[in-house]
Amino acid sequence: MGRFLLKRLFQTIIILIIISILAFSLIHIIPGDPVYAMLGTDITKEYHDQVYHSMGLDLPLVQQYFRWISNFVQGKMGYSYHFKEDVLTLVQRRLPPTLILGITSAIFSVVLGLLFGIITAVRRGKPIDSILTVLANIGIATPIFWLAVLLVFIFSINLKWLPSWGFTLPWVDFAKSMKQLIMPVICMSVGGIASYTRQTRSSMLEVIGQDYIRTARSKGLKESKVIMGHAVKNALIPILTLIGLTLRNSIGGSAIIERVFNISGMGSVMVEALGSRDYIALQSGIVFLALITCICNLLVDIAYAYADPRIRLD
Amino acid sequence: MSESKRFFKALFKRKIVAVALFVILFFLFCAIAAPLVATHDPYYQDLYATFSNPSAEHWLGTDHLGRDVYSRIVYGARVAFLVGIFAVIISAVLGTLLGLTAGYFGGWVDSVIMRIVEAMMAIPPIVLALALVTIFGRSLPMLTVVLGISSVPAFARMMRGQVLTVRDLDYVAASRIRGNSDLVTMVKHVLPNCLSPMIIVMTQSIGGTILAESGLSFLGAGVLPPTASWGAMVNDGYTWLERCPVFALSPGVAVILLVLAFNIFGDGLRDALDPRLRGGR
Numbered sequence: 001m002g003r004f005l006l007k008r009l010f011q012t013i014i015i016l017i018i019i020s021i022l023a024f025s026l027i028h029i030i031p032g033d034p035v036y037a038m039l040g041t042d043i044t045k046e047y048h049d050q051v052y053h054s055m056g057l058d059l060p061l062v063q064q065y066f067r068w069i070s071n072f073v074q075g076k077m078g079y080s081y082h083f084k085e086d087v088l089t090l091v092q093r094r095l096p097p098t099l100i101l102g103i104t105s106a107i108f109s110v111v112l113g114l115l116f117g118i119i120t121a122v123r124r125g126k127p128i129d130s131i132l133t134v135l136a137n138i139g140i141a142t143p144i145f146w147l148a149v150l151l152v153f154i155f156s157i158n159l160k161w162l163p164s165w166g167f168t169l170p171w172v173d174f175a176k177s178m179k180q181l182i183m184p185v186i187c188m189s190v191g192g193i194a195s196y197t198r199q200t201r202s203s204m205l206e207v208i209g210q211d212y213i214r215t216a217r218s219k220g221l222k223e224s225k226v227i228m229g230h231a232v233k234n235a236l237i238p239i240l241t242l243i244g245l246t247l248r249n250s251i252g253g254s255a256i257i258e259r260v261f262n263i264s265g266m267g268s269v270m271v272e273a274l275g276s277r278d279y280i281a282l283q284s285g286i287v288f289l290a291l292i293t294c295i296c297n298l299l300v301d302i303a304y305a306y307a308d309p310r311i312r313l314d
Numbered sequence: 315m316s317e318s319k320r321f322f323k324a325l326f327k328r329k330i331v332a333v334a335l336f337v338i339l340f341f342l343f344c345a346i347a348a349p350l351v352a353t354h355d356p357y358y359q360d361l362y363a364t365f366s367n368p369s370a371e372h373w374l375g376t377d378h379l380g381r382d383v384y385s386r387i388v389y390g391a392r393v394a395f396l397v398g399i400f401a402v403i404i405s406a407v408l409g410t411l412l413g414l415t416a417g418y419f420g421g422w423v424d425s426v427i428m429r430i431v432e433a434m435m436a437i438p439p440i441v442l443a444l445a446l447v448t449i450f451g452r453s454l455p456m457l458t459v460v461l462g463i464s465s466v467p468a469f470a471r472m473m474r475g476q477v478l479t480v481r482d483l484d485y486v487a488a489s490r491i492r493g494n495s496d497l498v499t500m501v502k503h504v505l506p507n508c509l510s511p512m513i514i515v516m517t518q519s520i521g522g523t524i525l526a527e528s529g530l531s532f533l534g535a536g537v538l539p540p541t542a543s544w545g546a547m548v549n550d551g552y553t554w555l556e557r558c559p560v561f562a563l564s565p566g567v568a569v570i571l572l573v574l575a576f577n578i579f580g581d582g583l584r585d586a587l588d589p590r591l592r593g594g595r
Contacts, residue, residue, distance in 0.1 A: 252438030
């Protein structure tokens with residue numbers, strides 16, 4: 001197990017290095033002068049040269065990369081010209097809303113998705129299976145922004161139950177925070193719940209058809225024990241690998257949801273930074289988001305190795 | 315029973331798959347024959363008739379510029395189909411190349427390719443797509459390429475897994491022993507045996523790609539206005555939601571119907587093509 005994890009840790013570091021190179025290259029792939037692209041062309045030549053120099057764009061590429069990455073690791077991510085603040089403070093301020101939304105909806109997706117998946121598989125062919133399967137299919141096909149608009153229309157405009165925009169940290173004003181969280185979290189979870197339901201269902205059905213389930217039943221075990229003890233445990237192994245990407249998907253959805261509900265999170269930082277060609281915020285933002293995904297994947301690998309003895313003992 | 319007859323029988327065993335195919339063909343017809351299906355010019359602005367309610371003249375009302383919403387939805391099907399189908403072809407081709415090479419050669423080639431693929435996967439797809447749009451610019455062809463690139467990882471991983479299962483089989487070894495080059499062995503013997511899962515994943519990805527396109531358009535990173543695109547229409551409509559809900563909500567229904575149809579058809583195709591499932595359920 002130790003060797004497996006060490007190998008995955010090493011791979012994760014390589015992946016992060018590749019991502020940092022990709023994020024770094026962004027500024028050089030885009031046609032045109034990055035400083036003019038970022039600040040507009042009506043700045044003075046002196047100012048341009050000053051920014052150009054401060055970003056280290058006059059250095060050789062390899063040197064630029066190492067300068068950027070060593071600064072990044074030390075927390076010196078530079079000054080964002082669009083947001084008019086240091087990138088590290090920007091991220092510190094904007095990451096919490098996205099993480100709260102992302103983690104809450106990731107938990108909902110996994111828990112409800114697994115639950116519905118197991119129910120539909122066990123009750124295969126019954127009305128509950130048909131209803132949940134149809135709902136899951138619709139859930140996967142529904143654009144997250146459309147669902148958000150629909151919910152705002154129903155619950156904010158018509159019923160006036162929930163606020164249509166804003167975000168408050170739970171420890172600042174809990175009641176207000178919950179009211180503002182309900183709709184964004186529903187929107188961000190629906191797709192995840194739907195796809196986990198489908199995947200768990202098909203994984204469960206595959207396992208239920210295996211010989212060892214028949215053996216378990218034929219030795220007289222209670223059906224609940226067969227399902228929970230034998231089937232679910234094995235059905236979850238292929239699902240585990242998907243879980244690492246749940247937070248990534250939630251954060252991606254956050255880019256859209258933050259826009260609909262006017263939330264100042266990391267997703268809207270990325271969208272705004274791209275729109276205004278703020279490469280400094282962009283590079284760091286991409287590396288940050290990728291770092292979160294990589295950490296999740298690593299945690300999942302640990303769980304995976306723990307759950308599947310074939311890996312643990314390899 | 316002939317092979318193709320058996321295939322179609324398996325495919326349409328569930329009525330819903332036939333319905334899904336019908337919905338897809340219906341939208342395809344709308345896309346191709348848009349001028350015939352639409353009741354108005356989708357670009358014609360009637361500034362005296364903005365935000366009108368659904369009526370006999372404007373079936374789904376008009377938008378903030380007085381354009382006919384129904385006609386714009388019909389034309390929007392063009393963007394959805396073009397982007398959905400061609401982006402999936404691009405990701406399938408690139409993903410196949412990467413996955414086939416990685417799986418066939420293994421070793422360090424595999425490691426390098428898969429690490430790059432995993433690096434791409436670590437970035438949320440919508441952020442990756444947005445970044446690529448910023449680099450390549452906003453146009454229909456570029457949007458297609460961008461969405462194609464952002465779903466390469468899924469195809470590469472699937473293809474690699476598929477190649478790994480056939481790579482060590484006897485007929486592949488036989489091809490090599492005959493003196494065929496790696497390229498010939500890969501293309502003539504490994505690839506054809508990986509095609510059926512590839513077709514399944516492609517069909518299942520079209521829906522997801524159409525969703526992604528509508529998401530990008532919603533964020534204002536899709537095709538340039540005034541071209542009608544469903545996501546962009548919802549974005550326009552959201553501003554006026556209180557005044558004119560039909561305008562904001564109706565394009566989304568089109569997205570759901572088409573994506574749902576592609577997903578159901580993809581599932582049907584999987585059941586029909588996968589011999590393990592044939593006749594089983």
